[in-house]
Amino acid sequence: MKPTFSLFRLPENVIVKVLNTLYLGQLFAFSLISTKTKNLVTSLGLRAESVYISISWNITLVVCTERFLIVINFHEDLNAQNEFLFADITLPVDAYLPFQDTTVQSPIPFNFIDWMNHIRTVFCFTKPQKLRFYRGSERFNIGSLKHAIGNVNAFHVSSELTDAYIKEVLKLFNAPSDMSLDRNPFDEAWEVQQFFIQNYKVFTFFDVYSLDDMLLVNSKRVNFYCPTTRIQFNQFLHHWIRGSNPRLQSMFLSIDITDYVSIEVLLKGIHYIDVAEEEELEICQKHNIVSDYMVQIRRKDGTTAVIAMSEREPILNVHFVVLY
Numbered sequence: 001m002k003p004t005f006s007l008f009r010l011p012e013n014v015i016v017k018v019l020n021t022l023y024l025g026q027l028f029a030f031s032l033i034s035t036k037t038k039n040l041v042t043s044l045g046l047r048a049e050s051v052y053i054s055i056s057w058n059i060t061l062v063v064c065t066e067r068f069l070i071v072i073n074f075h076e077d078l079n080a081q082n083e084f085l086f087a088d089i090t091l092p093v094d095a096y097l098p099f100q101d102t103t104v105q106s107p108i109p110f111n112f113i114d115w116m117n118h119i120r121t122v123f124c125f126t127k128p129q130k131l132r133f134y135r136g137s138e139r140f141n142i143g144s145l146k147h148a149i150g151n152v153n154a155f156h157v158s159s160e161l162t163d164a165y166i167k168e169v170l171k172l173f174n175a176p177s178d179m180s181l182d183r184n185p186f187d188e189a190w191e192v193q194q195f196f197i198q199n200y201k202v203f204t205f206f207d208v209y210s211l212d213d214m215l216l217v218n219s220k221r222v223n224f225y226c227p228t229t230r231i232q233f234n235q236f237l238h239h240w241i242r243g244s245n246p247r248l249q250s251m252f253l254s255i256d257i258t259d260y261v262s263i264e265v266l267l268k269g270i271h272y273i274d275v276a277e278e279e280e281l282e283i284c285q286k287h288n289i290v291s292d293y294m295v296q297i298r299r300k301d302g303t304t305a306v307i308a309m310s311e312r313e314p315i316l317n318v319h320f321v322v323l324y
Helices: 012-019 024-031 035-043 112-123 144-148 163-172 189-195 211-218 230-241 279-288
Strands: 050-054 061-066 069-072 094-095 101-102 132-135 154-157 178-181 203-204 221-224 250-256 293-298 305-313 315-323
Touching: 012 035, 024 069, 024 094, 024 101, 024 112, 035 112, 050 315, 061 112, 069 112, 112 221, 132 163, 144 163, 144 315, 189 203, 203 305, 211 230, 230 250, 230 293, 250 279, 279 305
Parallel strands: 050 132, 132 154, 154 178, 178 203, 203 221, 221 250
Antiparallel strands: 050 061, 061 069, 069 094, 094 101, 250 315, 293 305, 305 315
16 A cells, blocks of 8 residues: 555645646545635636536536646436436536546535535636537526526527527526527517627527528627528628628628629629738638638728638638728
């Protein structure tokens, strides 16, 4: 048996030096031993730079600091018989660290809300940066999740969920920064348009959208992943030139390649100029986009924008970037 020594016999400054040699998973387990160990880990000043939560059949929490990350899973108690059974997050549950293949427990049994409070304290964060809902999350009560997680910066809802569940999620959670919606769960156009008019930093939509939807966009950046038509995009550009979408900084969309004839047809009725190769490269690098061909247009107030196109069969990818 290897010799052991009592860590707490060391001076506190030496204990801190020892703790700084441990990985996040080890520190997390150590923080659960007692109030003293929790305070010691908290004193290290570990600050989460990014925090992600994914809800599916289980709950996965990823915390990233400057040097390390830790992945923690909850409600791993699944098998073929109970994968659709309701999971009560108000009941005590163990935490599982998949990278270490280790299950950890607290001296006083924690439920998911208790775990969140402990993790917030130890890793110094107030709210997660991104929350994602996937297939299987129906086994968790939305109200309880909301109570445990609170609001988030970024939010994604998968198309695998039922319309009713998506509506409930959207009703209880909000994301002031980044909203991503795989599918429109609503029957009436005005219901989903409530999200188009929000002033997100980024709004991503994977379902069919209309010209009216495009003109209602109030976000700085928007990503449309369902292909549109060249006519709809042309109509949008005419409206933008006349002053629509004043907050818009960039838009990504795609057009079915079979609907694309030429740049002249795509930009019918719109004055444009080719962008020089050197300037095109600079814009692509600055905005992290790909372009096979780029043109510049100007709205009536003098604001300019570029349209970068790249063919990736069977679609034409289009990046619309306003040059403020």
